[in-house]
Amino acid sequence: MSVRHNRPRPVDRRVRVQGQPVDSYPALPPEAERGSVRRITVVGEEILSRTCQEAAEFGTPELSALIDDMFLTMYVADGAGLAANQVGVDLRLFVYDCADEYGIRHVGHIVNPVLDLPDPGGRLLVDESEGCLSVPGATMTVPxxxxxxxxxxxKDGNPLVVEGMGYFARCLQHETDHLLGHTYLDRLSKRDRKDALRQMADRRDDVFAQRAIKAARLGR
Structure with missing residues (x-):
């Protein structure tokens, strides 16, 4: 998921890592410090349009390395969330580093996620601009x-519950959608989908160039 460009980032310094509050946390998560940049898949690639496989093995070096790589790849692409199929891996996993509307920064990963939305009477449907790292350069309003x-x-197989409000709730829904084989384009009308694809065609080269510059600055 792309970060918002139409609003400033919240300035509150509170942070929740894996759903738990912490006193402090670095701007670049430790996972990203260990990771390598991977190629981000683009809408139209088959892996983005099918349900991902559930993880069956936990606590492995391979899973830890994948999470590290996903954090760095997300950071280089200026993202707020990234699903495993967005780096070409067929696995129910996503990472996130996303601030909510109250200024609380949420950082973590979750394996085999299941989305739980409140009852219709207890939630508000919000129309807000949304982007996707696999639809580079495009933003559209999505409810x-x-x-x-x-x-x-x-990653070690321990139960995890992550709750989001506002923009972080949007991030959780966006990334869970990816693991079910959907992008935000699937939630748009035909006209808006064509508009988003036009935006991508016009801007993707610039987006890719900016990602390459940021990766080079990090020596990756």
């Missing part, structure tokens, strides 16, 4: 609920 809960596991 999402203002609250969401995702239940799953961490």
């Amino acid at each position: 999402r609920t203002d609250r969401a809960v995702v239940r799953g596991l961490d």
